[in-house]
Amino acid sequence: RAVTQLPGPVDPRLPALTGWRTAPGSPEAASGYDDSTWAVADRTATNSTTKPPAGQPVLTADDYGFSTGDVWYRGHYQGVVPDQLSLRYGGGGAGMLQAWLDGEYLGENVLPSALASPPTTGTATFTVPESLRGDGPHVLSVMVRDDGHNEDGGVNDAHKEGRGLISVTLNGTSWRIQGGRPDPVRGPLNSGGLAGERDGWHLPGFPDRDWAPATVPAATTDPGTTWYRTTFDLRVPAGQDTSVGLTIGDPSRPRSGGHYRALIFVNGWNLGQYIADVGPQHTFVLPTGILDPHGRNTLAIAVTSDGGPGNGLENVTLTNLGSARGGVPVHLVTSPGYRCQSLC
Known part of the structure; x- marks a missing residue:
């Protein structure tokens, strides 16, 4: 009887989230x-x-x-x-x-x-x-x-x-x-009546080149809503399933010291709300299919704060929630971008 060891999953090397841009949203x-x-x-x-x-x-x-x-x-x-x-x-x-x-x-x-x-x-x-x-x-x-x-x-x-x-x-x-505009693809629960949601700031392809460069974590913020956008590329090895999450703040603390909340959009899809002083969730699953494991992804975060000291967006990172060899191939979900949204 022949016995051999099968290769395990490879580290997907998740990228750091950089190149942030920001705009006031109220x-x-x-x-x-x-x-x-x-x-x-x-x-x-x-x-x-x-x-x-x-x-x-x-x-x-x-x-x-x-x-x-x-x-x-x-x-x-x-x-x-x-x-x-x-x-x-x-x-x-x-x-x-x-x-x-x-x-x-x-x-x-x-x-x-x-x-x-x-x-x-x-x-x-x-x-x-x-x-x-x-x-x-x-x-x-x-x-x-x-x-x-x-x-x-x-x-x-x-x-x-x-x-x-x-x-x-x-x-x-x-x-x-x-309130919110209808989204015939993502459904009525996806977005609400923030100006950025109505104008497609959460969508892939939105032209944010005129937005100001931003540093995350944010040292200060204004009362109301402030938007942050960036893109990141994933290169998950072929034949491997890697579950990716988005982590805001320090997951070892059920509640952070900040007093703000953040709506999380990946490729236009609303994947959760982080409430810093309520918690305890810091990490949000980014489902493969909505997330492109072999290409470019758009991340938009709408931060609503009272503008007080320490009440700006905390550190934001990608987290490997687990990798395994094999897995069922997942097809990408249709995720219309800004151009389609504005013309449909």
């Missing part, structure tokens, strides 16, 4: 931003179980066709602004809200997590600087991160709870709303 926060093409949010009835106070318009995103992903609101108001503004919203577990008045950042509110039954709605209250309280016109810009709808395990219509804004203590405001 133009909707500017007071002069043109929202004239956005949907008018003036409905008076909703199928949601989350009703607005009497006399206020329905603001919940589902009522305007935006059931997943981030959603932006802009409220136009004539008059004196009170010294405090309260915004009730639905974001799902660990959902969040950011607000600006006349282009100045008011702050961020994050729904609590790591609880047996974490709240899925909440109220954000912000103190308005005296310089912004005078007679209008004023523009209140709000971004709500929708982390998903409730399940209905209790058969109590919990899944009908609204997402997005529910009400704002600023009566007489006229509202407009914007």
Whole structure:
């Protein structure tokens, strides 16, 4: 009987992620931003179980066709602004809200997590600087991160709870709303209403040559969303299956010291959300097929932060999650790039 040892897998030599480019991603926060093409949010009835106070318009995103992903609101108001503004919203577990008045950042509110039954709605209250309280016109810009709808395990219509804004203590405001564009290939859960998502910044082939060069990890960041893009080439040996992951920050720490979150897109596909101060997941699987193991790949990360010290994107690396000889050949998934997206 002949016995021999079969060769094992070869180190795929995953590349370092370099050549980053960056661009600010919250133009909707500017007071002069043109929202004239956005949907008018003036409905008076909703199928949601989350009703607005009497006399206020329905603001919940589902009522305007935006059931997943981030959603932006802009409220136009004539008059004196009170010294405090309260915004009730639905974001799902660990959902969040950011607000600006006349282009100045008011702050961020994050729904609590790591609880047996974490709240899925909440109220954000912000103190308005005296310089912004005078007679209008004023523009209140709000971004709500929708982390998903409730399940209905209790058969109590919990899944009908609204997402997005529910009400704002600023009566007489006229509202407009914007969410994600349809993606007929990647589906409705792939992207939301961030400007970068709507304009295809997450897609392969997007022309980012005019973006500023960036260093990752990022020492500083601004309030709102900042985008980072790079490409990398893989050369996984033939006849070998290597599972590749993307790791952000230090995986030995369940929660990092940063207060930010990052949407991860590979070749245009949304592969997860990293929430630095919630955790514990640091490494996200990049499935072969979406990931090209023998060619060029595009990585885009949308970082949403309050702009505080230490709240920028941490180190980002590729991780070998395991290699084996053989394996079933995997065909690449259709991943339309920027040109197709803009013409389709």
